[in-house]
Amino acid sequence: MRIDYRYLIQEIESMTTLDGFVSTCLEIRDSMLFYDKELLLTAFGSTLELLVVSALYWSGLESEQDLQEANERMNTAMKNLRSELSQSVLPMDVHYLGEQYLRGNGWALELRSPLYVKTFSEYINGSESSEPVDVCLQRAQELFLRGENKEALGYTALVGAQVLRGAHIRPIWFRVGHPRLQLHLAGLQTMANNFSVAPYFSFPFEDVTTERKKRKRNLGGTVVDLGAFRNFRRDAAGYTDRRIVIEPDDLDRCLERLQEDDVDIAELRKSLEPYRSQVIPILQGAAKAWVGGGEDEPLISRRALQILTHWGEKATADAALDVLVHSDPWDSMFQESLHALQTLGHKAVPAVRRFTKERPEGPLPILLADTLSRGRPSKRVTSLLRELFERSQWGKGREVIGAALARMGGPEEVAYLRRIMDEDPAEPRSLMDELQTILDAKEENSRD
Numbered sequence: 078m079r080i081d082y083r084y085l086i087q088e089i090e091s092m093t094t095l096d097g098f099v100s101t102c103l104e105i106r107d108s109m110l111f112y113d114k115e116l117l118l119t120a121f122g123s124t125l126e127l128l129v130v131s132a133l134y135w136s137g138l139e140s141e142q143d144l145q146e147a148n149e150r151m152n153t154a155m156k157n158l159r160s161e162l163s164q165s166v167l168p169m170d171v172h173y174l175g176e177q178y179l180r181g182n183g184w185a186l187e188l189r190s191p192l193y194v195k196t197f198s199e200y201i202n203g204s205e206s207s208e209p210v211d212v213c214l215q216r217a218q219e220l221f222l223r224g225e226n227k228e229a230l231g232y233t234a235l236v237g238a239q240v241l242r243g244a245h246i247r248p249i250w251f252r253v254g255h256p257r258l259q260l261h262l263a264g265l266q267t268m269a270n271n272f273s274v275a276p277y278f279s280f281p282f283e284d285v286t287t288e289r290k291k292r293k294r295n296l297g298g299t300v301v302d303l304g305a306f307r308n309f310r311r312d313a314a315g316y317t318d319r320r321i322v323i324e325p326d327d328l329d330r331c332l333e334r335l336q337e338d339d340v341d342i343a344e345l346r347k348s349l350e351p352y353r354s355q356v357i358p359i360l361q362g363a364a365k366a367w368v369g370g371g372e373d374e375p376l377i378s379r380r381a382l383q384i385l386t387h388w389g390e391k392a393t394a395d396a397a398l399d400v401l402v403h404s405d406p407w408d409s410m411f412q413e414s415l416h417a418l419q420t421l422g423h424k425a426v427p428a429v430r431r432f433t434k435e436r437p438e439g440p441l442p443i444l445l446a447d448t449l450s451r452g453r454p455s456k457r458v459t460s461l462l463r464e465l466f467e468r469s470q471w472g473k474g475r476e477v478i479g480a481a482l483a484r485m486g487g488p489e490e491v492a493y494l495r496r497i498m499d500e501d502p503a504e505p506r507s508l509m510d511e512l513q514t515i516l517d518a519k520e521e522n523s524r525d
Contacts, residue, residue, distance in 0.1 A: 080131070080135050080277060081135070082131075082132045082133075082134075082135035082136040082139070082143070082147055085128050085131055085132040085135065086132050086147060086150050086151060086154075088128055089125065089128050089129065089132065089150075089151055089154050090150070090154045092121075092124075092125055092128070092158075093125070093154040093155060093157055093158035094157070094158070094161065095158075095161040095162070095164075095167075095171075098121070098158060098161075098162065098175065098178075099171060101121055101124075102117055102118075102121055102174065105117050105120045105121060114174065114177065115177075115181075117174075118174070118177060118178050118181060118182055119182060119317050119318070119319060120317075121178065121182070122178065122181070122182025122183065122185070122186060122317075123182070123267070123316075123317040123318075125186065126182075126186050126189075126264070126267070126268075127271050127275075129151055129186070129190065129193065130193055130268045130271075130272075131275075131277070132147050132151065133147060133148065133193055133194060133197045134197060134278075137197040137198070137200065137201040137285075138201070138285070138288060138289055138292055141198065141201060141202070144194065144197060144198060144201065145194075148190070148194045151190070152190065155183075155186065155187060155190070158183070159179060159183065159187075161175075162175030162176070162178065162179055162183075163175075163179070185260060185264070185318070188257075188260060188261075189260070189261060189264040191230060192230055192233055192234055192237065192261050192264065192265075193237075193264070193268070195230060195231065195234035195237075196234045196237030196238055196240075196241070196265070197238075197241075198234075199234050199235060199237070199238035200237075200238040200241050200242075200282075200285060201285045203284065203285060208235075209355070209358070210236050210239055210240075210244050210245065210246065210247075211247065211355065211358045211359050211362075212358045213232045213233070213235050213236045213239075214232070214233075214236060214246075214250055214254070214258070214262075214358070214359075214362060215358035215359070215361050215362045216229075216232045217229045217230075217232040217233045217236070217255075217258055218254060218255055218258060218361075218362040218365060219365075220232065221255035221257050221258050222255060222365060222368055222399065226257065229257075229258070230261075233258065233261050233262075233265075236262075236265065237265045237268075240265050240266070240268075240269050241269070241272075241281065241282050242281050242282060242283075242284075243280075243281030243282075245323075245326070246262055246265065246266055246323065247323075247328070247329055247332065247359065248323050248325060248329055248332075248333075249329070249332045249333070249335070249359060249363065250262055250359075250362070251263065251321070252336070252366070252377065253362055253363040253366035253377055253378075253381075254362065254366070263318045263321060264318075266321050266323060267316050267317060267318060267321060269281075270316035270321065270322055271316050274316075279291075328352050328355065328356065331345070331348045331349055331352070332349075332356070332359065334348070335363065335376075335377045335380050335381065336376060336377050338376075340380075342380060342383055342384070345380070345384070346384050346387060346388075349384065353388070357385070357388075357390060357392070360381040360384055360385050361381075361385070361392050361393075361395075361396055363377050363378060363381035364378050364381040364382045364385060364393070364396035364397075364400070365378065365396050365399050365400065366378050366381075367400065367403075367404075367410055368399050368400055368402075368403045368404075375408070375409060375410045375413075378400070378410060379409065379410060379413050381396075382396060382397065382400070382410075382413055382414065382417055383413070383417075385417075386416070386417040386420050386421065389421065389424060391421070391424045391425075391427070391428070393417055393421060393424075393425075394417070394418060394421055394424065394425035394427075394428035394429065395428045396414075396417075397413075397414035397415075397417040397418050397425075398414070398418075398428055398429070398432050400413075400414040401414050401415070401441060402436075402441070415444070415448050418445065418448055418449065419448050419449065419451055419452045420452065421452075422449065422452040422453045422455050422458060423453075423455040423456075423457040423458055425449065426449075426455075426457045426458060426460075426461050429445055429449065429461060430461055430464070432445070433445065433465060437468065440474075442465060442469075442474070442478075443469075443474035443477050443478060446462055446465050446466075446474075446477065446478040446481040446482075447477055447478075447480075447481050449461070449462065449481070449485070450462060450480075450481035450482070450484045450485040451484070454485060455485070458485055459482070459485050459486050459487075459490060462478065462481050462482040462485055462486070463482055463486075463490065463493070465478050466478045466479055466482050471501075471503035471504065471508055472503065472504075472508060475503070476503060476508045476509060476511065476512055477511075479494055479497075479509075479512045480511050480512045480515050482494065483512055483515040483516050483519060484515055488523060491516055491519050491520060491523075494512065494516060495516065498512070498513075
């Protein structure tokens with residue numbers, strides 16, 4: 078079947094006028110057994126979204142230029158709808174309905190539009206990432222947490238291109254992903270679900286060259302039934318954000334147990350062990366879920382951090398440090414993160430070194446030094462503590478870092494600290510009392 082995307086754009090332009098919005102909403106209302114405003118707006122928004130992604134697909138098969146031109150026309154149409162629905166002279170019921178749409182489905186579609194365009198661009202250029210979906214999502218999660226939304230969108234689009242080819246998005250990302258990542262993933266999964274049941278597509282798609290050859294074999298005429306698009310959601314044929322269906326596999330079912338209240342963490346860890354290489358990026362993303370507001374309670378984040386710590390994964394340190402920055406000392410995740418860093422010991426050194434260089438001020442570098450000094454003896458930890466001590470000042474944490482260095486270090490560090498205390502003593506000298514006590518104990522033990 079061959080569809081000219083220009084007909085789809087004309088329908089989009091028709092729906093995104095004030096008259097088009099009102100008439101389409103009335104058609105949807107008349108088809109409903111029980112009127113519900115939110116469902117009506119969902120049906121309107123999802124029908125419009127289906128038209129948008131369909132137009133992008135068919136225009137992308139034409140060329141990259143057609144894809145960009147289609148995108149420009151559709152952006153103009155959606156901006157026009159926003160402008161018309163924002164008028165204050167509209168009838169009260171229309172104004173209210175329009176305002177609700179712009180705050181909900183309309184807002185979501187405008188946010189997703191750049192992702193859809195980039196997704197189809199990646200697909201038609203054959204530049205889907207060779208990295209697994211979960212690795213791309215973990216990187217997108219990191220970037221969204223840092224506020225680098227444009228770069229995060231790039232990784233999410235790589236996921237979208239793989240989804241077009243039939244890749245699986247794990248349901249747990251809809252729970253632990255950054256809120257903006259969840260919004261985009263809901264769009265991608267809804268798109269995939271709709272493509273899979275729509276009569277116009279053979280989904281999942283093959284590579285773009287093969288899809289273009291299919292198109293050339295159907296040159297008998299342009300076929301488009303816009304009425305079918307408008308009625309696509311009747312009889313539960315279509316999907317929306319409210320109805321995202323993902324068939325879980327064995328790993329998905331294991332990951333679901335992260336949120337169970339009475340799960341045995343050792344048993345859960347054992348069940349995930351066979352999938353260890355696959356699950357590490359997922360657990361990394363889950364460990365930071367609480368940081369980005371991906372979940373209200375830190376249960377999943379805490380369990381993910383515990384599993385990664387037990388496995389001794391270096392990436393755990395980055396997740397733990399992010400949690401420390403965004404939580405308070407009385408939060409359970411704060412203490413869990415300190416425990417993870419202490420347990421990791423020398424494996425946490427690279428991440429802590431980067432962190433303390435980026436954030437040399439404040440209490441966290443001091444707290445990190447004290448935490449690492451209470452773990453297993455390590456030359457790498459000792460080296461890091463000495464760096465932190467040399468960059469610090471008395472009265473601003475040097476005394477605590479010095480005590481940490483004395484606790485972790487050997488005779489060489491003891492001699493070094495004695496020399497510094499003589500050459501550059503703290504004022505008042507009482508600041509060095511704890512450090513002095515630890516050094517005395519170290520020297521006494523060495524004589525024994």
